[in-house]
Amino acid sequence: MRAIWTISKRELQSFFDSLIAYIMLIAFLGFSGFFTWLFGSDVFFVKQASLQSFFSIAYWTLFFFIPALTMRLFAEENRSGTIELLLTKPVNDWQVVIGKFLSTFILILIALALTLPYYITVANLGPIDHGAVWSGYLGLILISAAYISIGIFTSSISNNQIVSYLLALFIGIFFQIIFSMLSSNFSGFLGEMLSYLSVSTHFDSISRGVIDSKDLIFFLSLIFLGLILTEVNLAKKRL
Amino acid sequence: MDIVVENLTKKYGAQRAVDNISFRVKTGEILGFLGPNGAGKTTTMKAITTYLTPNEGNIYVGDYSIYEQPDEIKKNIGYLPENNPLYSDMPVIDYLKFVAELQGIEKSKIKEKILEMINVCGLEGEKHKKIGELSKGYQQRVGLAQTLIHDPDVLILDEPTVGLDPNQIVEIRELIKKIGREKTVLLSSHILAEVEATCDRILIINKGKIVADGTSKDLRKQSEGKEILKIKIEEGDKNDIFKALQEVETVGVVDFVTGEDNSFEIQSKPELSSRKSIFKLCVDKGWYLTEMTPVETKLEDVFRELTMN
Numbered sequence: 348m349r350a351i352w353t354i355s356k357r358e359l360q361s362f363f364d365s366l367i368a369y370i371m372l373i374a375f376l377g378f379s380g381f382f383t384w385l386f387g388s389d390v391f392f393v394k395q396a397s398l399q400s401f402f403s404i405a406y407w408t409l410f411f412f413i414p415a416l417t418m419r420l421f422a423e424e425n426r427s428g429t430i431e432l433l434l435t436k437p438v439n440d441w442q443v444v445i446g447k448f449l450s451t452f453i454l455i456l457i458a459l460a461l462t463l464p465y466y467i468t469v470a471n472l473g474p475i476d477h478g479a480v481w482s483g484y485l486g487l488i489l490i491s492a493a494y495i496s497i498g499i500f501t502s503s504i505s506n507n508q509i510v511s512y513l514l515a516l517f518i519g520i521f522f523q524i525i526f527s528m529l530s531s532n533f534s535g536f537l538g539e540m541l542s543y544l545s546v547s548t549h550f551d552s553i554s555r556g557v558i559d560s561k562d563l564i565f566f567l568s569l570i571f572l573g574l575i576l577t578e579v580n581l582a583k584k585r586l
Numbered sequence: 587m588d589i590v591v592e593n594l595t596k597k598y599g600a601q602r603a604v605d606n607i608s609f610r611v612k613t614g615e616i617l618g619f620l621g622p623n624g625a626g627k628t629t630t631m632k633a634i635t636t637y638l639t640p641n642e643g644n645i646y647v648g649d650y651s652i653y654e655q656p657d658e659i660k661k662n663i664g665y666l667p668e669n670n671p672l673y674s675d676m677p678v679i680d681y682l683k684f685v686a687e688l689q690g691i692e693k694s695k696i697k698e699k700i701l702e703m704i705n706v707c708g709l710e711g712e713k714h715k716k717i718g719e720l721s722k723g724y725q726q727r728v729g730l731a732q733t734l735i736h737d738p739d740v741l742i743l744d745e746p747t748v749g750l751d752p753n754q755i756v757e758i759r760e761l762i763k764k765i766g767r768e769k770t771v772l773l774s775s776h777i778l779a780e781v782e783a784t785c786d787r788i789l790i791i792n793k794g795k796i797v798a799d800g801t802s803k804d805l806r807k808q809s810e811g812k813e814i815l816k817i818k819i820e821e822g823d824k825n826d827i828f829k830a831l832q833e834v835e836t837v838g839v840v841d842f843v844t845g846e847d848n849s850f851e852i853q854s855k856p857e858l859s860s861r862k863s864i865f866k867l868c869v870d871k872g873w874y875l876t877e878m879t880p881v882e883t884k885l886e887d888v889f890r891e892l893t894m895n
Contacts, residue, residue: 437661
């Protein structure tokens with residue numbers, strides 16, 4: 348446990364020292380705030396006390412920002428060779444993978460916590476469905492965790508940060524939108540399958556306030572799959 | 587803690603980077619690991635640190651096997667990898683704290699340990715700087731500090747003095763020697779003088795196999811034990827002298843020394859000395875013998891001989 352926290356702490360420190368964290372936080376709050384309050388189908392346009400517009404914009408901003416946070420995690424260590432130092436310390440692969448995962452996850456939690464004032468403000472504007480808001484946040488947290496885990500995996504297979512960023516977007520875009528687009532073209536089992544694989548299907552149902560075990564299982568398996576593949580990748584280097 | 591390597595084999599694809607090697611490093615010994623580039627030094631070291639899993643064979647550090655108790659081995663090893671990779675965006679002191687925590691040093695002792703390392707490695711003036719801003723020599727010291735911070739019994743140093751200036755090289759060598767008295771040290775290098783100056787024992791490896799093992803003295807002797815003399819005879823035709831020298835019974839090979847007139851390099855036959863007979867020859871022929879120096883076999887020559895074919 349201590350080793351995991353030590354690794355997370357270092358990564359978090361590095362996010363803040365390198366300004367990545369500040370840039371990400373400001374950009375995330377800026378984008379989501381702009382579209383929630385000022386532009387497009389914002390709160391005043393919809394004339395409903397709901398965070399639906401925030402959730403749908405956060406859905407996309409997180410998709411683009413998370414790989415930018417995770418791309419460095421292993422790619423940089425692979426490039427500079429520090430991965431060798433890290434893995435010859437008394438820690439195992441899992442502690443390293445989970446430590447790095449947690450660091451980004453904590454940063455995302457901070458980002459989401461900073462949007463709580465939106466919630467408070469909107470709640471003051473009119474009657475709001477509190478359940479839907481909290482499950483919407485839960486949905487964003489689950490999506491973030493899933494994309495972090497994909498991002499960590501793509502970071503572990505390359506020693507180039509740009510490659511790992513693009514690869515994470517490439518893999519992510521299938522879950523983000525392509526599966527759901529394809530699913531409407533197919534009927535029957537294949538259609539259902541594709542629809543099940545689509546993140547948006549699950550996010551929609553969660554952010555409407557319905558938390559189904561089906562959705563939780565989907566996100567958790569995506570997270571574990573990413574982390575397991577990362578671990579396999581680390582172990583493979585030793586062969 | 588002894589390091590015992592048993593029949594270690596490591597393949598990369600079809601190529602055998604390390605081919606069935608066995609050796610032992612005893613406690614208190616500094617073993618120099620020599621070999622040309624790509625001989626398998628780094629691979630062997632990585633296997634000892636548990637970073638690479640061998641294809642065959644086993645490695646024990648103390649009583650721990652790399653397969654059974656890798657974590658115990660990691661706790662007892664201080665490893666300085668080739669090229670000394672470090673987190674360049676971290677300040678020295680934070681980095682040492684990070685390593686100390688990973689090594690499982692008690693919280694209350696971490697501060698004390700870091701200060702001790704900063705002292706030992708001479709990092710006092712640089713401790714708040716980012717590692718990336720330090721000169722190569724100071725970075726190397728940071729590398730050593732992270733290697734030593736948990737007071738390991740075994741040190742694995744992969745080319746510890748690469749990129750340092752001569753003063754720093756001497757300093758680091760002294761440091762290694764000092765530390766090496768109570769610890770087991772395995773040090774790789776392709777700088778022969780360094781290995782000779784620092785190590786108690788030398789292991790030469792080539793194409794994944796051990797080709798020599800012993801002290802530097804042993805190795806020199808082992809290099810066939812032939813006496814080599816450089817002589818200079820003034821006056822007289824050099825071709826006549828050459829012929830006469832070749833006819834001396836104990837002489838094996840005679841060579842002209844390029845660039846010097848009437849100078850010859852003479853290799854005696856194994857186990858024989860030709861000093862007396864050469865002197866006698868000169869007296870008989872009435873030549874002035876102005877120089878006769880034994881040429882010491884350099885470790886370089888041993889190294890070349892063992893690794894060239």
